[in-house]
Amino acid sequence: MIGRYGVRFAALGYLGLLLGFPVGYVFWRTFRHGFWPAWHAVTTPDALHALKVTLILAGIAVPANTIFGVLAGLAIVRYRFRGAGVFNAVVDLPLALSPVVVGLALLLLYGRGGWLGGHNVVFALPGMVLATMFVSLPFVVREVVPVLREIGTEQEQAASTLGANAWQTFWRVTWPAIRWATAYGVVLTTARALGEFGAVSVVSGRLAGQTESLTLYVQDRYQSFDEVGAYAAAVVLALIAVTTLVLMTALKPKEETR
Amino acid sequence: MRRISLIVLLALAFPALATGAARDTKLALVAYSTPKDAYGQLIPAFQKTRAGQGISFSQSYGASGDQSRAVASGLPADIVALSLAPDISSLVQKHLVPQSWNKDRYHGMVTRSVVVFVVRDGNPKHIKSWSDLVKPGVQVVTPNPFTSGGARWNVMAAYGGALRAGKTPKQAQAYLAQMWKHVVASPSSAREGLQAFLAGRGDVFLAYENEAIFAQKHGQPVQFVIPKATILIENPVAVTSTSQHKQQAQAFVNFLRTKPAQRIFAENGYRPIIKGVTQGLNFPVRPQLFTIKYVGGWQSVQTRFFDPNHGIMAKIIGNGG
């Protein structure tokens, strides 16, 4: 039975080294002077405002990318259209751009003198939302596409011949099959939206107390050598991500255990 | 009837009478990141003065180059306070800052500092001068001058230091190449550089005095040495051409050069531009101090040394392999 324990040991060892240890370190740096210094650090007006901004950014980007993700997944796999392969590859491209360049591209487009310049998009929330949407775009698509390919179209076709319309087929046949995938996609998208720094930093204008997201706040605390503040804010982001995961897994009805 | 028209007239006249006095103006300050603490004290001090009554501020802090580019892309700003003059010159080119910005007696500057060597506790390798940087086994950390505009001060300090030591320009350039061979990390910003050094990398970190003092104030174990020959860093400030409140913005800039304001800067680690505010603070005079003019002035330096394709540093770094 080396197989089972070997895999578990290797996987957990890898996770411990790469994930557990670093995350533990972050929590240690946050709470090494006690709970209250960390609490005070994240309840300053600036921190709370930054939290609000981050939640707004995620609150818009995540649903938008989720709907896009499911639609695009269906488009790529079910409705074979010309250029589906290209579309599929383009969807991943946002990740390949370094965040600084994403910011540059958005400034070139919406900034002074840009093609769509002069509409208060950049250096304001809309620009930050666009940047967040850009960097967190692919995840739901990437989760949904393999599952859609895997389950095949038999059931959908059966439903269709039994008289179900597109929506009913989707809701009763397709959706239950891609629910888990979508849920994990939402978790990834949310985590990415929460943690985005570079692109948002460039397009936000860094207006203290106005266009600062929580990641920008972390940067600000880091610049001021406020270690507890920086790490505590990072812990808040981590907790939101974990909460999202917990919510997603809780919402799914228990299936037969494997 | 007459009384009513008199009242109406007075009501109409009152706002006109009030324009000179306190009316809520909001000024947008766009600055680089290090003076954030200083401006946090300066703004309330300004608001207590007559000129500053009724003026509120929105503040933005970030890396100097990033901020300059942001303003160029449309970030609204009444006052820009950046780390080095070229970041303002690029705004002048885009007609966002008037050409006359540096034609006053301070040449547009508001604070000063010098390039220093941050060393390990007790300075075990006895690093005191530029020639010590190229001794065998000495490991240097400096931000990359291409990813951090401020790091250009370091390079020009090294170059000027070599000139001061009697080298010819060609030999000074050779010195730069030699020094680059000793660089074991070239982080993308000054702050990161300090982080890398404090994490244990290298024997010496090239930094700016005000940032070293700032780190010390915030409990970081930073020890530094000021070489005899070093460059005078000057940080500029300007009112933008796009400002809707030029008078008030200029009033703020003028305030920054008064004794109380310069004292606040000095307490935050900056060398002041006026005399008489440094009692109790330690800013040693350096015998071989020089300015950017000594090495050619920013315009010439930017092209000769830092053109990304043909500059001297581009060649030195580009041959680093």
Add this chain to the structure above:
Amino acid sequence: MAARAEALPAPKARRSAAPGLAIGLSTLYLSVVVLLPLAALAWHAHGWDAIKSPQAVAALKLTVSLSLVVALINAVAGTAIAWTLVRDRFVGQSFVNALVDLPFALPTIVAGLTLLALYGPKSPVGVNVAFTRWSILFALLFVTLPFVVRTVQPMLLELDTEMEDAAASLGASRFATFRRIILPNILPAILSGVALAFARAIGEFGAVVLISGNLPFKTEVLSVYVFGRIESGDPGGAAAASVAILAISFAVLLAIGGLRRLVTRHDR
């Protein structure tokens, strides 16, 4: 039955509105959010010096090769982790599951600081890889950790165990069952995650920039080089270099897509 049918011709007439809507809406969204900014970037791309210089080429080679290695390691490690989280049972499993997304949610500065403190000169476990190429590998593995894990997990959850049970009852070893029955079914998901990991690794800036030391020709990755171009007043060159990176990534992503088709065609 977990069949692997590709899309059979969609039934006509009654569902004619749905495909158009899905394709149209998603294309519109993709265009506004992604293609427009990319077009603006490409439009401003200017000058080949930024791409031709030896420094750029060195950064490119380093970044692409490390990204490929990272993608490969993730393919194996991610699958193993997903397997452990789905098919195994141990104390603290859901806790571990909750941690997997954290590399994503943590700002990259924090990732960099943490890795520097743990695996740098003052490492509490004596592992010092900072300021070397290994540090870049570590940082990239950290930020790409969730990808393959999270794409394979839902697939494993969705998979029918009938075939595996049948194979086991016929005497197949666990490994053979994995290789012949499970792996082909989850390979598309693995490749999906691999594509994401590769793309992210190519573009990563924040987590790498502190711990690598950015020495040109030694530990400078492409994203830092491009940033240097922007900071040096050559945004056109930065845009040009970025377009080049995008082209390379696009080619790799298409290749991964082709690989998937190749692999799935095998078992028809």
